Every structure is written in structure tokens, then in C-alpha cells.
Amino acid sequence: MKNKTTSRRRIDVNVEELDRIIEAAMQAPLNEADGRTLKTAVHAMAERLVRRRNTEKTSAVLEPKAPPPAVDTPEPEKQAAGHGRNGAAAFTGANRVAVAHATLLSGDPCPACREGKVYRQKEPATLIRIVGQPPLEATVFEMERLRCNGCGEVFTAGEPPSAGPEKFDATAVVMIALLK
Numbered sequence: 001m002k003n004k005t006t007s008r009r010r011i012d013v014n015v016e017e018l019d020r021i022i023e024a025a026m027q028a029p030l031n032e033a034d035g036r037t038l039k040t041a042v043h044a045m046a047e048r049l050v051r052r053r054n055t056e057k058t059s060a061v062l063e064p065k066a067p068p069p070a071v072d073t074p075e076p077e078k079q080a081a082g083h084g085r086n087g088a089a090a091f092t093g094a095n096r097v098a099v100a101h102a103t104l105l106s107g108d109p110c111p112a113c114r115e116g117k118v119y120r121q122k123e124p125a126t127l128i129r130i131v132g133q134p135p136l137e138a139t140v141f142e143m144e145r146l147r148c149n150g151c152g153e154v155f156t157a158g159e160p161p162s163a164g165p166e167k168f169d170a171t172a173v174v175m176i177a178l179l180k
Contacts, residue, residue, distance in 0.1 A: 011044040088126035094138035098124075101144045101157040108146075116150020125156045129163050132171030135179060139163075 018041055021034045030038070088094075104111070106120045124142040131137050143157040168176075 011040060013041050013044060088128055088140050088142075091128060091138045091140055094128070094140045097139060097141050097160070099141050099143045099157045099160055101146055101155060104146050104155055106146060110148035110150055110153060111155075112153045113148060113151035116148040118146040118148050118155060121145040121147055121154070127159055127163055128167055129169065130167060130172045131169040132173070132175035135175055136172055 018038065021030065021038050024030070024034065025038075104118055106118065108118055110116045110118055123145070125145050127141040127143065129139050129141070131139075141160060141163055143159065145157070146155045147153070148155075
């Protein structure tokens with residue numbers, strides 16, 4: 001703890017005396033002694049209103065707690081963060097199919113605003129489809145995304161008809177059930 005070179009001095013404030021000084025000041029000018037008393041009291045109250053910054057650490061003020069007695073309790077298992085679903089990058093052995101946009105090419109004028117040009121995005125939109133080939137086969141469709149530099153609109157290539165409507169094909173569900 002740091003030593004302060006200036007410590008706060010104790011000031012006793014007599015409220016009746018302050019009331020007498022204020023009453024006298026309303027009738028006539030204050031004398032020098034009453035003015036100093038009133039000034040000291042006002043400064044003391046103002047000092048109390050100003051919040052002082054407390055930089056003391058709890059460990060420097062309080063005694064350290066004794067460590068809890070050792071009990072054989074198993075460590076709780078940490079759960080992995082996330083939503084429990086696998087992204088397209090998790091399917092490393094999947095077939096990858098690039099799907100180009102049907103009507104737009106990089107550099108074409110924007111069909112939405114007609115002012116800007118569309119350019120290919122670094123990351124394509126992904127669509128994962130899993131079928132029940134022994135044991136499972138995944139296909140990742142990487143659909144081209146084009147973004148207008150004028151209006152910011154993003155145009156994504158449509159899903160190919162071979163992708164199907166569901167992520168897991170009926171054959172994949174059966175194969176997973178058999179493997180379990």
C-alpha cells in the first residue's frame with residue numbers, strides 16, 4: 001500500500017454555527033473568521049462529494065483464504081464450443097463440385113443496380129449432401145458467388161438439381177442406423 005504524503009485532515013462541522021453564519025451573512029457582510037469557517041466547511045463537503053479512486057488490491061487489504069480441503073472429485077469434462085454441426089471444411093474426403101452462376105460472369109454489369117460490376121467472391125456458398133454409399137459418401141457443392149461493387153448485392157449460383165432437397169439422403173439415414 002502506498003503512503004500518501006497528504007492525508008485528509010479531520011474537520012468538525014458545527015451545523016448550528018454554520019446556520020448562524022449564514023443568517024448573519026444575509027443581514028450584513030461576513031467577518032473574516034466566519035468567512036474562513038464557512039469556506040472550510042464548504043470545501044470539506046465538496047471533498048466528500050468527489051469520488052476518490054481506489055486502487056488498492058483486495059489481496060493487499062484482506063487476508064488470503066485458506067485453500068479448500070482436497071477432495072477426490074473428477075474434473076468436469078469441457079464441452080466443445082459450437083453448435084454441434086460440421087462445416088464444409090470438416091468433410092475432407094468429400095467430392096467437391098464447383099457450380100458456376102448460370103447467367104452472370106465476373107465483370108458483368110450488376111442486374112440489380114445497373115451501375116456497378118459483379119466480381120467473384122473468395123468464399124463460395126457451400127451445400128453439403130450425404131448419401132448412403134458404403135459406408136457414406138459426401139458431396140460438397142461450391143456455388144459461385146458474385147458481388148456488385150456498386151450496390152453490394154451478392155448473387156449466388158443456384159443449387160444443381162442433382163443435389164436434392166435434403167442434406168442426408170434416405171440411403172444415408174439407413175446406413176447410419178445400420179452402423180450404430
